[in-house]
Amino acid sequence: MRLAELDLVHALIDPDIMPGLGMARWDLLVRQARAAGLLGKVGALALDRGLAPHLPVPVWHALEAGLAFADRQALAVHHELRLLDLALSGLGIPVLVLKGAAYVGSGHPAAAGRLMSDIDILVPKSSLGQVEAALMLAGWVSTLRDPYDQRYYRQWMHELPPMTHIRRGTNLDVHHNLLPETGRIRTQPNKVIEDSLPLPGLRCLRVPSQQDLILHSATHLMHEGEWDHGLRDLSDLYSLITSQLGEEGFGSALAERARRLNLERPLFYALIHLQRIFGLKIAGACVAAPGSLIQPLMNGLLEQGFGSFHASCRSPLTVFAQFSLFVRSHWLRMPPHLLIPHLLYKAFKKEKARVEETTAA
Amino acid sequence: MSLPTHWRVPAGAKLIWRRWPGEDEYVFYHRATGDTHRLSELAGFVMEEILAGRGDSATLVQWLREQGDETPETTLDHVFASLTQLELVEPINPEPADATG
Amino acid sequence: MRLAELSSAELESHLAQGLGLVTGPFRFLIQSRLPRVAHGLATLYCDFETGDFDFHDFHVRVDKPFGLRSWFRPQINFWLDDFTPFIPLPADHDMAQLEWGMNWCIAGHAHHYLMLHAAVLERNGQAVILPGDPGAGKSTLTAALTLSGWRLLSDEITIIDRDDGLIVPLVRPVSLKNASIDIIRAFAPTAYIGDTAKDTHKGTVSHLRPPIDSVLAMNRKARARHIVFPRWRAGADPVSKPHAKSDAFLHVANHAFNYSLLGSLGFDLTARLLDDCDCQNFEYSRLPDALAFFEKLVT
Numbered sequence: 001m002r003l004a005e006l007d008l009v010h011a012l013i014d015p016d017i018m019p020g021l022g023m024a025r026w027d028l029l030v031r032q033a034r035a036a037g038l039l040g041k042v043g044a045l046a047l048d049r050g051l052a053p054h055l056p057v058p059v060w061h062a063l064e065a066g067l068a069f070a071d072r073q074a075l076a077v078h079h080e081l082r083l084l085d086l087a088l089s090g091l092g093i094p095v096l097v098l099k100g101a102a103y104v105g106s107g108h109p110a111a112a113g114r115l116m117s118d119i120d121i122l123v124p125k126s127s128l129g130q131v132e133a134a135l136m137l138a139g140w141v142s143t144l145r146d147p148y149d150q151r152y153y154r155q156w157m158h159e160l161p162p163m164t165h166i167r168r169g170t171n172l173d174v175h176h177n178l179l180p181e182t183g184r185i186r187t188q189p190n191k192v193i194e195d196s197l198p199l200p201g202l203r204c205l206r207v208p209s210q211q212d213l214i215l216h217s218a219t220h221l222m223h224e225g226e227w228d229h230g231l232r233d234l235s236d237l238y239s240l241i242t243s244q245l246g247e248e249g250f251g252s253a254l255a256e257r258a259r260r261l262n263l264e265r266p267l268f269y270a271l272i273h274l275q276r277i278f279g280l281k282i283a284g285a286c287v288a289a290p291g292s293l294i295q296p297l298m299n300g301l302l303e304q305g306f307g308s309f310h311a312s313c314r315s316p317l318t319v320f321a322q323f324s325l326f327v328r329s330h331w332l333r334m335p336p337h338l339l340i341p342h343l344l345y346k347a348f349k350k351e352k353a354r355v356e357e358t359t360a361a
Numbered sequence: 362m363s364l365p366t367h368w369r370v371p372a373g374a375k376l377i378w379r380r381w382p383g384e385d386e387y388v389f390y391h392r393a394t395g396d397t398h399r400l401s402e403l404a405g406f407v408m409e410e411i412l413a414g415r416g417d418s419a420t421l422v423q424w425l426r427e428q429g430d431e432t433p434e435t436t437l438d439h440v441f442a443s444l445t446q447l448e449l450v451e452p453i454n455p456e457p458a459d460a461t462g
Numbered sequence: 463m464r465l466a467e468l469s470s471a472e473l474e475s476h477l478a479q480g481l482g483l484v485t486g487p488f489r490f491l492i493q494s495r496l497p498r499v500a501h502g503l504a505t506l507y508c509d510f511e512t513g514d515f516d517f518h519d520f521h522v523r524v525d526k527p528f529g530l531r532s533w534f535r536p537q538i539n540f541w542l543d544d545f546t547p548f549i550p551l552p553a554d555h556d557m558a559q560l561e562w563g564m565n566w567c568i569a570g571h572a573h574h575y576l577m578l579h580a581a582v583l584e585r586n587g588q589a590v591i592l593p594g595d596p597g598a599g600k601s602t603l604t605a606a607l608t609l610s611g612w613r614l615l616s617d618e619i620t621i622i623d624r625d626d627g628l629i630v631p632l633v634r635p636v637s638l639k640n641a642s643i644d645i646i647r648a649f650a651p652t653a654y655i656g657d658t659a660k661d662t663h664k665g666t667v668s669h670l671r672p673p674i675d676s677v678l679a680m681n682r683k684a685r686a687r688h689i690v691f692p693r694w695r696a697g698a699d700p701v702s703k704p705h706a707k708s709d710a711f712l713h714v715a716n717h718a719f720n721y722s723l724l725g726s727l728g729f730d731l732t733a734r735l736l737d738d739c740d741c742q743n744f745e746y747s748r749l750p751d752a753l754a755f756f757e758k759l760v761t
Contacts, residue, residue, distance in 0.1 A: 022516065023515075023516035023517035024516040024517065026517055027516060027517045027518060030517075031521060031543050034543070034571075035543060035544065035545070056517065058487075058489070058517055058519060059517065061519075061572070061574040062519065062571075064573070064574050065571055065572060065573035065574055068573040068574075068720075068723060068724060069573065069723065071725070072395070072722075072723045072724075072725055075392075075393070075395055075725060076395065078393070079393055079394055079395070082393075377726060377729060377730070379708075379711075379733045379736075380708070381707040381708065381736065381737075384706055384707060384708055386706065386708035386709070387708065388708050388711050388712065388729075388733070390726060390729040392725070392726055395722060395725055397712070397715055397721075397729060399708055399709070399711075399712050
C-alpha cells in the first residue's frame, strides 16, 4: 500500500474525512496509527474539529486513549522543562529546547497528541562542561556505562551520552550541534541559537525560530537511524510547515535559511516526501537537488523506510531499505573508515548480549 | 530559627484534594507534577489554611500552641519542609507595606 | 451468535483467519493455528458472542514464533498486531498466554476507562471490589463467589467508565493458580476448569469457565458499593475491620493500571469510587465463612 493512499495520511491532511470512514477502514487506520505513534495526533485533530460525537464509540475510545497518553506526556514535559530551567538558569547561557519538547513548551499546534520519549536540548559547545556539571548536580546521570559508547558520543557525535534523571527517570539528550561534526554535512548551531526565542515563564530555556524548527525536523528525519517513527516525524514536519504557510514569502525565506545553515539537502528530501505522501507544495521553496542518480534511489529507500511501521505498509524490500537507511544514517555521521569498525563492534555486542541472555534463562 | 512569614501554593500547582468524614488523613493531587500525596491531619490542615489564603506562619504557630504543642515552631518547620519538598507549598515574604497575605 | 454454535471445524477455520470475540466492551480478533487454542476457546468461551465484525479493538495472535526452535521444544508467543511484549513460552502455556496477552492489551490501551488491578463481582445490585494483593486468596474467592450466585464482572481488571463512574463488566474465564485449582474442583465438582499450564511464572495456572448468566449480563454496568481487602490466614476465624478510605485510595491508585496516566481524571474517578464505597479488611481461612461474610455485606 502506498503511503499517500492511506486513510491515516488523508485524515492527517484533512481531519473532516473522519466521520465518513466506515468501521472497516477505521479498523485499519487505528492499528496503523497506533503502530506509527500517531493515535494521539489523530485524536487531537478529531477533538480540535469537534468530530468526536460523529465517530463510532469504539473508534473514539481508541483515539481518546492515545490522546490521554500524549496529554500525560505533555504534562510531564512541562514539569521537566521547569526543573531543567531551574537547574541551568544560573549558568547565564542560552539553552535551546528542540523537537517534541519545543513544540510542547511553546504550545505549538504540532504538539497536539504527540508522543515523545526524550527531551532534547542544544547548548553552545564551549559550555558543555558547565552544563553537564550543573545537570549532574541537579540529579541527572549519564546512562552509558560502556567506555566505547561513551567515547563514541563524546568524540564523534553532536551530543553528550544520553542522561537520565536519577529520581524521575526522565531522559535528556544534550546536543551541541544539529548534526555530528564528523559527518559529511556541517552546519552552524550558533546561528540557530542567535535566532532563538524565549519560552514563556522560563528563564534560560529557549526554542529555535519557526524556520529553524522546520529545518531541524527535516534534518533529524533524514539523518537519524530511527525509522519506526519516520511517518510520525514526517507528520510533525507537515504540521510545522502548514502552520506557517499563510506567511508571505515563507517558501523562499525557508530555502534561504536552509542555504545559510547548509541544510539544503535534508530540506530537499523532506520536501519531496511531503509532496509525495502528504501532497504538500510550498511556493518559492527552490532548493538545489543532489546529483540526479542518487535521487530516485534515495526516494525509493526513504519511502520504504517511512512505511516500515506496520505490516500493511511493508514489502519485502522494506527490511533491506531499513538496513540501507540505517547504514546511510551512520554514513552521514561518520567517515567510512570509522564507520565499519563501529558497526561491526555494535553487531558483535548485540550477539554477545543475546548469548548471555539465553544462558542465564 | 525563623520560619518564612507567609506561604502559598506554587503557581501552576492546581491542587485538588479530599478528606473523608470521620478520617484524619487527606489525599492531595498536584496537577503539574502528576503526584498524589497522603497527608497527615496536621499537614492537611495547614494546606487547607494556605489554600484559603490564611498561610501565615505566626497564626499557625499560635493555633498549634493553643492545641497543646509546646514546640510549635519546630513542628511547623518539619511540616513545611515536607510540604516544600513535595512541591505543595512555597514561602513568600510580603513587603511590610503590602501585607495582603 | 455464540461460539458454541460453531462446529469445531468452523471454529478452527475462523481462528486461522481471525475469529471475532466479544468480551465486555471489547472486540478482539484472535488468530491462531494451534489446535489447543481452538479447544481452549471452544470450552472456556462457548457462551461468548462471536461474529464477523468490521472493527476490532485488538488484533491478536497466538502462534509458534518463527524459527528452528519450534520443532525441537515447541513454543508459542502472543502478538498485538506485529508487536509482542513477551518472550516465547512453552506450547502448553498457550491459553494462559492468550489470557495474559488479552489483559495486557486492555490494561495497556483502554484509557477511556480507569482500570484497577482487582476482581469485582455483583449481587443485589451492589458491586464488591477485591483488590489483588498476593497471598490474599483472591482467585479462589473470586471463583467461589462466581459459583455461588454472584455475577462475575471481572477477575483481574476492574474497569470504571470515566463518564458515569460505573463498573463495566469484562467477563472472562477466571484464572486459578496452584492450590486454588484443587480447592475449586472440590468446591464445585461440576464446574468446567480448563487444561493446566505447569511451571508458568505464576506456577500452575488454569481457567474456570464463567457461568453463562455472567456472560449474558456482560452489558449491564454496576455501581460499586464495597471495597474488601481479603487476607487468607491458616486457621483464622472470619474477622472484618474498617479500612481507612484515604489509605484505600492510595492502595487502589498504586495498584491501578492507569491511575497516573489519567492525571486529575484518575484522581477524580478514584475519589468518587471511595465516596461510593465502604472499605474493609477481611481475614479468613474457610471458604464458607468468606461466602457468608460477602452475602451479609450486600443484604
